[in-house]
Amino acid sequence: MGFCYFLWFLLFCMLLEGQIKGVSGLGVNWGTRLTHPVPPKIVVRLLKDNGFNKVKLFEADPGALQALGRSGIEVMLGIPNEFLASLASSVRVAEDWVAKNVSNYISKYGTNISYVAVGNEPFLKTYKDKFLQTTFPALKNVQAALIKAGLGRQVKVTVPLNADVYQTDTDLPSGGDFRSDIRTLMISMVKFLSDSGSALVINIYPFLSLYADPHFPKDYAFFNGNSTPIVDGSISYTNVFDANYDTLISALEKNGFASMPVIIGEVGWPTDGDINANIEYAKRFNQGLLDRIIKGQGTPKRRTPPDIYLFGLIDEDAKSVDPGNFERHWGIFYYDGTIKYALDLGNGRGLVAAKGVKYLAREWCVMSPQANLLDPNLTNSVNYACTYADCTSLGYGTSCGTLDARSNASYAFNMYYQTLDQRKDACKFNNLSTITKLDPSQGTCRFEIMIDLGTHQLPPSRSSSLAVGSNRNSLLLALLIGLITLITYV
Ligand SMILES: *[C@@H]1O[C@H](CO)[C@@H](O)[C@H](O)[C@H]1NC(C)=O
Ligand SMILES: *[C@@H]1O[C@H](CO)[C@@H](O)[C@H](O)[C@H]1NC(C)=O
Numbered sequence: 345m346g347f348c349y350f351l352w353f354l355l356f357c358m359l360l361e362g363q364i365k366g367v368s369g370l371g372v373n374w375g376t377r378l379t380h381p382v383p384p385k386i387v388v389r390l391l392k393d394n395g396f397n398k399v400k401l402f403e404a405d406p407g408a409l410q411a412l413g414r415s416g417i418e419v420m421l422g423i424p425n426e427f428l429a430s431l432a433s434s435v436r437v438a439e440d441w442v443a444k445n446v447s448n449y450i451s452k453y454g455t456n457i458s459y460v461a462v463g464n465e466p467f468l469k470t471y472k473d474k475f476l477q478t479t480f481p482a483l484k485n486v487q488a489a490l491i492k493a494g495l496g497r498q499v500k501v502t503v504p505l506n507a508d509v510y511q512t513d514t515d516l517p518s519g520g521d522f523r524s525d526i527r528t529l530m531i532s533m534v535k536f537l538s539d540s541g542s543a544l545v546i547n548i549y550p551f552l553s554l555y556a557d558p559h560f561p562k563d564y565a566f567f568n569g570n571s572t573p574i575v576d577g578s579i580s581y582t583n584v585f586d587a588n589y590d591t592l593i594s595a596l597e598k599n600g601f602a603s604m605p606v607i608i609g610e611v612g613w614p615t616d617g618d619i620n621a622n623i624e625y626a627k628r629f630n631q632g633l634l635d636r637i638i639k640g641q642g643t644p645k646r647r648t649p650p651d652i653y654l655f656g657l658i659d660e661d662a663k664s665v666d667p668g669n670f671e672r673h674w675g676i677f678y679y680d681g682t683i684k685y686a687l688d689l690g691n692g693r694g695l696v697a698a699k700g701v702k703y704l705a706r707e708w709c710v711m712s713p714q715a716n717l718l719d720p721n722l723t724n725s726v727n728y729a730c731t732y733a734d735c736t737s738l739g740y741g742t743s744c745g746t747l748d749a750r751s752n753a754s755y756a757f758n759m760y761y762q763t764l765d766q767r768k769d770a771c772k773f774n775n776l777s778t779i780t781k782l783d784p785s786q787g788t789c790r791f792e793i794m795i796d797l798g799t800h801q802l803p804p805s806r807s808s809s810l811a812v813g814s815n816r817n818s819l820l821l822a823l824l825i826g827l828i829t830l831i832t833y834v
């Protein structure tokens with residue numbers, strides 16, 4: 345009898361487990377602009393361990409798409425803006441793209457691609473009119489190509505847009521409408537998405553509201569703040585996310601799309617590179633957001649929460665810093681998949697770190713104790729290091745912002761050394777640097793050790809090491825420069 349109860353108890357536990365496993369509809373953006381990406385298989389395990397059942401990619405990265413095959417994770421596959429013109433030019437180009445980057449992965453690897461996201465924030469005001477003519481035709485051509493490939497039902501098309509495609513003239517969400525210069529285009533595009541059973545994808549960034557305006561009421565950027573509510577008729581708004589989202593809903597209602605499905609393509613908070621980008625704020629924002637999703641809480645105008653893709657999964661050390669140094673620090677996880685801060689994913693379930701990441705040796709390149717701070721070569725050496733490696737954790741209000749000048753130089757030297765896979769000749773800097781086995785990390789400032797990609801393990805050959813070394817060095821540098829200039833998505 346007791347044994348029987350025990351079995352029922354076990355069954356009950358299993359059912360309960362199935363019920364509470366993961367917040368349903370939680371997605372995340374997997375950006376791949378890294379000098380040393382975590383191997384795709386490890387990333388897919390990371391996604392599953394943390395209950396992310398949807399992922400958004402910014403480009404058809406072969407490694408990511410293969411690793412996502414038969415993972416149970418749904419994929420929204422992005423197309424960078426540079427492709428828009430050619431995709432708009434002919435259906436044939438789109439057919440070729442779909443065959444190589446969609447059909448191929450679905451049939452060969454069983455990758456569950458459910459959306460193709462054509463372009464990324466193409467109507468951003470800062471792009472001026474660059475993608476205005478090509479986005480909609482490209483969207484139509486990609487859809488035509490998907491239908492021709494027999495994927496019309498399985499794979500939907502959409503365009504992730506920045507929140508600046510809509511505005512309000514009254515300063516209140518109820519005054520929402522599409523931006524006047526693209527209003528006609530937006531209405532045609534939304535109609536097309538609606539007719540094809542797709543969704544509108546919008547990126548909303550309360551952090552950027554705060555970053556752009558020093559007078560922005562800080563508490564209004566968060567969900568649990570005590571800011572003065574903004575009263576809009578019978579509704580009181582206590583956070584900018586709700587107000588922004590409902591501005592869009594008003595715009596949709598005003599133009600006859602009251603029930604248009606909306607997906608949040610990107611939302612999150614960075615942890616470094618700016619005074620308001622830190623662990624405390626990121627945790628506050630993301631936990632506030634997750635709590636609402638867990639509770640099933642929407643906004644005043646839409647009671648059910650939209651599907652959300654957090655931005656982002658892992659820090660990207662090769663991402664463009666045009667918008668600001670914070671760009672490389674949006675990850676919930678550090679560059680190597682380690683945890684930055686605790687998050688409750690529901691029912692007390694916390695984050696799980698990446699498993700099986702291999703690192704280079706525990707050694708760092710630092711400023712030599714003999715080197716003089718007044719050495720006229722120091723500034724150039726630091727600048728050189730920071731041109732090729734990521735120094736965005738240095739500067740006012742950052743995690744390494746309080747280092748003294750000597751540690752500052754060490755930080756730069758080390759980032760360069762690690763980025764170049766700890767090559768011995770990457771810690772030279774006119775004799776200003778030396779290698780140490782003592783971790784120079786201090787306070788919030790982490791002196792990283794890079795992921796081992798297995799590229800540094802060429803057989804050491806004494807006689808030819810210099811020549812081979814410098815060749816590889818220039819190749820690596822060229823690659824790096826390529827990566828750094830291959831900037832695009834925001
Ligand atoms: C892909 O994901 C969607 C949403 O989770 C699901 O409905 C569908 O059955 C999946 N398709 C495949 C082939 O696994
Ligand atoms: C996608 O397909 C095109 C062929 O149309 C190819 O040139 C491109 O490299 C593929 N990969 C990506 C990332 O778009």
Ligand SMILES: *[C@@H]1O[C@H](CO)[C@@H](O)[C@H](O)[C@H]1NC(C)=O
Nearest residue numbers: 719720721722724773774775
């Ligand atoms: C700076 O470094 C160069 C070698 O790259 C060296 O020739 C020069 O003497 C150095 N300058 C000083 C002031 O140490």
Ligand SMILES: *[C@@H]1O[C@H](CO)[C@@H](O)[C@H](O)[C@H]1NC(C)=O
Nearest residue numbers: 730735738739747748749752
């Ligand atoms: C540290 O380096 C950063 C970036 O090069 C620079 O902005 C800052 O002034 C430096 N701080 C010190 C104390 O040298």
Ligand SMILES: *[C@@H]1O[C@H](CO)[C@@H](O)[C@H](O)[C@H]1NC(C)=O
Nearest residue numbers: 714721772773774775776777
């Ligand atoms: C570095 O120091 C060594 C001796 O300590 C010297 O032989 C070499 O020329 C120096 N190199 C540079 C670039 O100053």
